[in-house]
Amino acid sequence: MKTLFFGVLLMAAATPAMAQDEPRFCPTRPSLGGSSCTTEPGQVHFEFSTLDWQRDDRSDQRDDRIVAADLLARIGVGKDTEVQFGWTAFGHDRTRDKTTGQIDQVDGTGDISFAVxxxxxxxxxxxxxxxxxxxxxxxTGRYPVGAGTWSAGGIIPVQYNLTEKLAVDFTAEADAAANQSGAGRHLAYSGIGGLRYKLTDDVSLYQELSVERDNDPSGHETHLLAASSIAWRPTKRFQIDLLGAFGLNRDTPDVRVISGGAILF
Known part of the structure; x- marks a missing residue:
């Protein structure tokens, strides 16, 4: 079934555009940061994660989180404007207490997000x-797959192309993030700096460093993360990508691996 699904996506992506030969195809993934590029009016840009696995190994417990079918639809509504709808279709969270050996598991769907x-x-x-x-x-989801209460935020991405192949970017974000308790919100803010290198016309490499301050009432933390990723575009409307991220301090989850892609209709 998976082979058939991706085959259909690839054939759809290979269909030439009626209006122009070079569609504006600019997936935000696999980057950790944001993007200023928007989908053209009348077109739909679909991004998806096939697998998102994260491990956080601490002195007293180990937490593994798996997300499948993390979906994002980007719809062009103006020359420079798009709206976005996101949803996590399935999440699995497994926590093992290292002292007692007790295992707690939660399965469920995630929250729905809206963005402009x-x-x-x-x-x-x-x-x-x-x-x-x-x-x-x-x-709309169940904790810990969902946050348990609403949240909101703003993102400002900037990019500068040093050459035709090499670009630097920075994304600043500030959120009214959901408290870990599931009630109320707190301030969280982050900065993500990155380099993008076009290895070929079809393959791009990314290297990023993320610093986030999370002022949750249950305990303030600073997360420091390094990530490397690669994106391959077999057609002008289809992308496959892979990201690996690693925590650089004790407050940050140890490792995260995300695979997925994007398609433009």
Missing amino acids: REHLTGEKGKPFSAGIQAFVTVP
Whole structure:
């Protein structure tokens, strides 16, 4: 069934555009940061994770989280504007107490998110681009797969192309993040810096460093994360990608691996 599903996606992605030969295809994934690029009016940009696994190994417990079918639809509604709808179709959380050996497991769906992205500046052939994105998350999932209460935030991504192949980018984000208790919100903010290198016209490599401050009432933490990823585009409308991330301090989950892709209709 999976082979058939991806075969259909690949054939759909290979269908030539009626209006133009070079569609604006700019997936946000596999980058940790944001993007100022928006989907063209009348087109739908679909991004998906086939598998998202994260492990957090601490002195007293080990937590493994698996997410499958993390879905995002991006719909162009204006020359520089798109709306987004996201949903996590399935999540599995497994926690093992290292002292007692007790295992707790939770399966469920995640929350639904709504976002609006606006491309502020930047044109094809120009080195600098910037945008802004606002989002809100509705608590439709079960904790810990879902947050348990609504959250909201804003993202400002900027990028500068050093050469035709090499670009640097930075994403600033501030959130009214859901408390771990599932009631109320707190301030969380982050900065993500990255490098993108086009190995070929079809393959791009990414290297990123993320710093996040999370002021949850249950305990304030600073998360430091390094990530490497690769994206391959077999057609002008289809992408397959893979990301690996590693925690650089004790408050950050140890490892995370995400596979998935994107398609433009």
